[in-house]
Amino acid sequence: MQRIAICINRRFGHNTSCAQRGSVALADAFEAAIAARGLSLKVMRLPCMGACEIGPNVKEVGGDIWHEVSEADIPRILDELAQP
Numbered sequence: 903m904q905r906i907a908i909c910i911n912r913r914f915g916h917n918t919s920c921a922q923r924g925s926v927a928l929a930d931a932f933e934a935a936i937a938a939r940g941l942s943l944k945v946m947r948l949p950c951m952g953a954c955e956i957g958p959n960v961k962e963v964g965g966d967i968w969h970e971v972s973e974a975d976i977p978r979i980l981d982e983l984a985q986p
C-alpha cells in the first residue's frame with residue numbers, strides 16, 4: 903500500500919514546528935480526503951523530519967516530499983500521488 907508520512911512533531915521551546923503550523927489537522931484532512939476518494943493510501947504520523955523551518959512536511963514513502971503544505975494543497979498532492 904502506498905504511504906505518506908506527515909510530521910506531527912511539536913518542538914517545545916521553539917516557535918517553528920510542523921505541529922505548531924497545523925500538521926495534526928492537516929493529517930486528519932488528508933485522511934478524510936483519501937477516504938472521500940476511496941484511495942488505498944495510508945497516512946503515517948511521524949516525528950521530526952529535520953526540515954522544521956519549512957513545515958508542515960509531507961513525504962511519500964520512497965518518493966517526493968512537499969514542504970509548507972496546507973489543506974489547500976491536498977487535492978493537488980493526491981493527484982500527484984495517483985500519477986504512475
Ligand code: FES
Nearest residue numbers: 909920951953954
Ligand atoms: S517539526 Fe516537522 S520536520 Fe521538524
